[in-house]
Amino acid sequence: MSNIVIIGLQWGDEGKGKIVDLLCPAFDAVVRYQGGHNAGHTVKFGDRHFSLHLIPSGIVHEGMRCVIGNGVVLAPDAFFSELDHLREEGVDPQGRLFLSDRLQLLLPGHAQVDQAREVARGDRKIGTTSRGIGPAYESKVSRYGIRPCDLYSATLGERLEVLTDKQEAELGRAVEPTGEALLTACRQWAERLRPLLRNTSSLLSAWVEEGRSLLFEGAQGALLDVDHGTYPYVTSSNATAGGACIGSGVPPTALDGVIGILKAYTSRVGEGPFVTELDDAVGEQLRARGNEYGTTTGRPRRCGWLDMVASNYARRINGIGAIALTKLDVLDDCDEIPVCVAYRLDGEETTEFPSSAEALARAEPIYETLPGWKSSTVGATEPEQLPRAARDYVRYIEERIGAPIALISTGPRREETILRRELPVVQSYFGERTERILAVRDAG
Ligand code: IMP
Numbered sequence: 001m002s003n004i005v006i007i008g009l010q011w012g013d014e015g016k017g018k019i020v021d022l023l024c025p026a027f028d029a030v031v032r033y034q035g036g037h038n039a040g041h042t043v044k045f046g047d048r049h050f051s052l053h054l055i056p057s058g059i060v061h062e063g064m065r066c067v068i069g070n071g072v073v074l075a076p077d078a079f080f081s082e083l084d085h086l087r088e089e090g091v092d093p094q095g096r097l098f099l100s101d102r103l104q105l106l107l108p109g110h111a112q113v114d115q116a117r118e119v120a121r122g123d124r125k126i127g128t129t130s131r132g133i134g135p136a137y138e139s140k141v142s143r144y145g146i147r148p149c150d151l152y153s154a155t156l157g158e159r160l161e162v163l164t165d166k167q168e169a170e171l172g173r174a175v176e177p178t179g180e181a182l183l184t185a186c187r188q189w190a191e192r193l194r195p196l197l198r199n200t201s202s203l204l205s206a207w208v209e210e211g212r213s214l215l216f217e218g219a220q221g222a223l224l225d226v227d228h229g230t231y232p233y234v235t236s237s238n239a240t241a242g243g244a245c246i247g248s249g250v251p252p253t254a255l256d257g258v259i260g261i262l263k264a265y266t267s268r269v270g271e272g273p274f275v276t277e278l279d280d281a282v283g284e285q286l287r288a289r290g291n292e293y294g295t296t297t298g299r300p301r302r303c304g305w306l307d308m309v310a311s312n313y314a315r316r317i318n319g320i321g322a323i324a325l326t327k328l329d330v331l332d333d334c335d336e337i338p339v340c341v342a343y344r345l346d347g348e349e350t351t352e353f354p355s356s357a358e359a360l361a362r363a364e365p366i367y368e369t370l371p372g373w374k375s376s377t378v379g380a381t382e383p384e385q386l387p388r389a390a391r392d393y394v395r396y397i398e399e400r401i402g403a404p405i406a407l408i409s410t411g412p413r414r415e416e417t418i419l420r421r422e423l424p425v426v427q428s429y430f431g432e433r434t435e436r437i438l439a440v441r442d443a444g
Pocket residue numbers: 011012013038039040126127128129130131132133134219220224233234235236269270271
């Protein structure tokens with residue numbers, strides 16, 4: 001059985017939620033390994049629509065086991081409200097949702113620090129989701145973070161004081177709640193969390209031993225990775241495939257492959273360089289057609305053409321074996337489709353993705369332009385249903401990126417998907433379970 005990582009190849013919002021949801025039938029468990037409630041995963045099937053931030057989207061599949069790994073920063077309030085919402089919608093996570101007792105708790109003070117810092121940065125702000133993600137990871141690496149396993153410690157009050165003292169010193173005011181009120185909230189969270197907490201690294205290793213297959217669900221995207229992304233305009237965790245091991249306690253030797261999710265164009269929320277950005281009516285058209293508004297913050301996403309320099313870089317650092325191309329239908333109305341194949345940087349042509357955000361901001365796109373297809377691809381389930389120019393676009397990307405496109409998403413719903421079952425990589429990643437994926441797709 002295969003253990004596969006799913007990664008966004010751009011700046012997030014590539015449509016991972018739908019692909020993870022669709023592939024779930026081929027796996028026994030879904031593992032979230034980094035990020036926090038900055039992420040937003042949308043899943044649509046039948047007349048149901050779920051927006052998930054912390055809990056893996058696999059939870060909507062009956063019986064699917066879901067794990068939130070040690071690499072995640074978890075805000076208890078956000079987590080419980082998601083859990084309550086799922087229960088109201090008739091999804092029962094009882095006995096199949098497990099949280100690492102080593103993850104980091106994101107406490108209210110973290111969000112207050114995040115917001116104050118963004119205000120203080122003024123024009124140089126990062127455009128964070130204001131959820132407290134950066135400050136929570138900072139507490140972790142500075143070694144005064146609070147983990148679920150600490151909630152039961154006799155020294156919890158002292159540890160909270162160390163944390164809030166630092167936050168209050170930075171803010172110049174008290175965090176809310178603080179002192180006894182925060183301690184009481186933590187004790188309440190401790191009781192609600194208790195039945196869900198596990199040593200999830202051991203749990204996952206045992207499942208791998210039993211021959212179960214795991215799907216690792218990345219949040220954000222490769223270009224927002226704190227090490228490999230467009231630093232400092234990044235999130236504070238490792239969103240790349242390597243993060244799956246660190247953030248779950250499953251060794252690299254247990255992983256069998258990586259699927260990269262690539263949107264047929266590019267979007268970005270927040271600040272930071274974006275070489276192919278379209279600040280015009282075409283960008284607006286992509287935004288409107290692609291409904292490019294943040295799941296978490298509702299912010300309009302910046303939109304632009306596909307950038308093969310950035311995508312190839314992301315393919316390489318993640319070791320992508322197969323690609324899921326999403327939102328192809330959003331390009332249905334385009335007369336022509338430019339694809340960025342190189343950058344012009346300081347007078348030189350390059351296909352290297354620059355290390356510095358300042359250099360990236362100076363880069364100009366060099367485009368090759370493909371013809372549009374000017375007809376609907378919505379709902380296509382077989383490659384033959386796509387217009388010739390759309391098939392050519394898919395083939396062009398495949399050749400440029402050097403990895404097969406195994407899935408093509410032609411609408412937000414499960415049934416609006418092409419799965420190229422004839423590809424060897426599909427057989428190697430999903431084996432005989434490919435039929436299960438197709439059955440879920442066809443059932444809608
Ligand atoms: P933070 O993760 O809230 O610190 O935000 C850092 C950067 O990552 C900002 O540009 C955010 O807009 C971006 N970001 C964080 N989470 C997501 C996501 O799930 N999708 C897209 N962008 C995200």
